[in-house]
Amino acid sequence: MAYDGxxxxxxxxxxxxxxxxxxxxxxxxxxxxxxxxxxxGDADKVLAFLAQHKVSYLDHIICSHPHEDHAGGxxxxxxxxxxxxxxxxxxLPWRHIDELKLxxxxxxxxxxxxxxxxxxxxxxxxxxxxxxxxxxxxKIVYEPFQGKKxxxxxxxxxxxxxxxxxxxxxxxxEKLSKMEESMKQYQNRVLLEDIYENSPQ
Numbered sequence: 001m002a003y004d005g006x007x008x009x010x011x012x013x014x015x016x017x018x019x020x021x022x023x024x025x026x027x028x029x030x031x032x033x034x035x036x037x038x039x040x041g042d043a044d045k046v047l048a049f050l051a052q053h054k055v056s057y058l059d060h061i062i063c064s065h066p067h068e069d070h071a072g073g074x075x076x077x078x079x080x081x082x083x084x085x086x087x088x089x090x091x092l093p094w095r096h097i098d099e100l101k102l103x104x105x106x107x108x109x110x111x112x113x114x115x116x117x118x119x120x121x122x123x124x125x126x127x128x129x130x131x132x133x134x135x136x137x138x139k140i141v142y143e144p145f146q147g148k149k150x151x152x153x154x155x156x157x158x159x160x161x162x163x164x165x166x167x168x169x170x171x172x173x174e175k176l177s178k179m180e181e182s183m184k185q186y187q188n189r190v191l192l193e194d195i196y197e198n199s200p201q
Contacts, residue, residue, distance in 0.1 A: 037073035
């Protein structure tokens with residue numbers, strides 16, 4: 001019996017994300033899209049899941065954003081000989097902002113926005129590694145902006161203009177400091193919620 005319809009598999013990786021979306025019968029046979037690859041070290045778990053489901057080819061791989069818990073595992077997954085793929089989709093910041101300018105402001109913000117700067121630098125490094133791994137397999141990286149179609153999926157956002165404005169925020173020292181303060185407030189709130197939830201009632 002032939003399958004039909006949409007199947008979504010959320011791969012169990014703990015505090016990380018990797019989702020396999022399959023459109024059966026599109027337009028002839030299955031079209032498979034892997035969204036994110038979990039953390040560094042999660043590639044083996046993702047590959048094991050794919051092998052268990054007899055998936056050796058992915059039509060598309062999408063990196064939703066280059067944070068460690070979404071993109072870290074994609075580097076080794078893309079390098080793997082166990083899987084082949086068609087297209088890879090990921091935003092490439094250096095196509096939209098003067099990288100020298102960005103690095104200068106990240107350097108200037110290293111003291112007032114230490115955590116934010118660290119996250120941005122790590123994200124840039126991960127993006128470079130994914131792009132390099134894709135190029136080594138002869139693949140072009142496409143950027144998933146609003147209006148693009150990835151197989152059976154339609155990209156709703158971000159708009160390119162919005163993305164470029166977000167990048168420009170990292171060249172604004174005042175905004176970097178505000179991001180740092182917001183992150184501290186969020187982390188403190190999470191800590192307090194955790195203490196409350198685990199305290200004797």
